[in-house]
Amino acid sequence: MSTPRIGLRCDAGPRRGVGHLVRCLALGEEFLARGATVELFGTVERVGWAAAQLTARGIPLHPGPDTPDGLVEAARTHRLDAMVLDSYDLDPAGAGALRAAGVTTLAIVDGDTRGQDADLYLDQNFGADTGTGTGTADGRLLAGTRYALLRDAVIAARPPAPREATSVGRPRVLAFFGGTDAVGAAPVLTRVLLGTGHPMELTVVVGRPEIEAELEEVTPGRGQTLHPVPPTDGLPALIGAADLVVSAAGTSTWELCCLGAPSALVCVVDNQRASYRRVVAHGLAAGLGELPELAAAGVTGRTARAAAARTLRGLLTSPRRRAALSARGWATVDGQGRARVADAVLTRTGVLNR
Numbered sequence: 001m002s003t004p005r006i007g008l009r010c011d012a013g014p015r016r017g018v019g020h021l022v023r024c025l026a027l028g029e030e031f032l033a034r035g036a037t038v039e040l041f042g043t044v045e046r047v048g049w050a051a052a053q054l055t056a057r058g059i060p061l062h063p064g065p066d067t068p069d070g071l072v073e074a075a076r077t078h079r080l081d082a083m084v085l086d087s088y089d090l091d092p093a094g095a096g097a098l099r100a101a102g103v104t105t106l107a108i109v110d111g112d113t114r115g116q117d118a119d120l121y122l123d124q125n126f127g128a129d130t131g132t133g134t135g136t137a138d139g140r141l142l143a144g145t146r147y148a149l150l151r152d153a154v155i156a157a158r159p160p161a162p163r164e165a166t167s168v169g170r171p172r173v174l175a176f177f178g179g180t181d182a183v184g185a186a187p188v189l190t191r192v193l194l195g196t197g198h199p200m201e202l203t204v205v206v207g208r209p210e211i212e213a214e215l216e217e218v219t220p221g222r223g224q225t226l227h228p229v230p231p232t233d234g235l236p237a238l239i240g241a242a243d244l245v246v247s248a249a250g251t252s253t254w255e256l257c258c259l260g261a262p263s264a265l266v267c268v269v270d271n272q273r274a275s276y277r278r279v280v281a282h283g284l285a286a287g288l289g290e291l292p293e294l295a296a297a298g299v300t301g302r303t304a305r306a307a308a309a310r311t312l313r314g315l316l317t318s319p320r321r322r323a324a325l326s327a328r329g330w331a332t333v334d335g336q337g338r339a340r341v342a343d344a345v346l347t348r349t350g351v352l353n354r
Helices: 019-033 048-057 068-077 093-100 152-157 185-195 209-215 235-241 252-258 270-281 298-317 319-332 337-349
Strands: 005-009 037-041 082-085 104-108 120-123 141-143 172-176 200-205 224-229 244-248 263-267 286-290
Touching: 005 019, 005 068, 019 037, 019 048, 019 104, 019 152, 019 337, 068 082, 068 093, 082 093, 082 337, 093 104, 104 337, 120 337, 141 337, 152 235, 152 252, 172 185, 172 235, 185 200, 185 209, 185 224, 185 244, 185 298, 200 235, 209 224, 235 252, 244 252, 244 298, 252 263, 252 319, 263 270, 263 298, 270 286, 286 298, 298 319
Parallel strands: 005 037, 005 082, 082 104, 104 120, 120 141, 172 200, 172 244, 200 224, 244 263, 263 286
Antiparallel strands: none
16 A cells, blocks of 8 residues: 655644644644655744644645645645645635646635635534535535544543533633634633633633733632633643633634533634534534624623623533533534544545555
8 A cells, every 4th residue: 555645735823823724733643643644835933832733743844835836836746645725815726726637635614615626625614514514515525523623632632421510619711712812812701701700710821922911911800810821732631621611613613522621602703603603503612702792892892791791600600501511512523523534535545545
């Protein structure tokens, strides 16, 4: 059997975030575990934690070609069997160019294929397999949380069962909003959490120095503590230790579900909205609203923050509600998604049959 050679095309940075990189790394770990060669093409700017993830896995980083011709040239130079494209910014024609050059192409999408002509599409969002997600029905779509891409550390930390209803007087709360918190959600939600007035031990993952500076101006109330921490490989352990997690409605949603973490989500960017609404409607997580409204001045902001605080207060005081969220999330994401995706890609390349 030939050794598969896989390319991952994505970018990460302080304002771009690390969501695309994290899900590509999860798939990369699966290919590595199967003996494949994995290389990443893109930029990882000023995000030390993200760069360290590549180094730790022995995945080399190459400049990311942005044009269809550049993608084909990179695939030929590195003798790739398959290329994974995970970007909202690349020329959509790149997928078709790779296919025409004989390179199996997987496009990771979030509801919109952007006109890409790929061999396979992956839309791991909840509901994508019910006809409400990506519009392609010719057998090329891997859709829904059955295909959620999760890292080794998350899969290893998955509990054997969801949480039980346990009363706690001073809940441990974890808040994180991606590897860089590109949109500055942490200060807003920290204030909303502490504004509930409920006792808590609040840990906030701080993605950038600007976020840390804002949090230094926040004063916890009676019975409340605030602990800022930097991005860490130990996030799954922090999630497992928390009684409640507050996060953005991005790729981390599937990690929280897999770990059975009782969660409250915030929609921080437009492309999260459809998935956020489906997840909340089906009770996989509680909904706190959209960040622009939560951060707004005047009546709009006060109203949104008051509603979010009521939701959080209800979760903090109700062990049964937290346990129900844990059970539904845990049952929805089983941690085997990346294996299913890798099977589909390698079958398309023909490497499994060589």
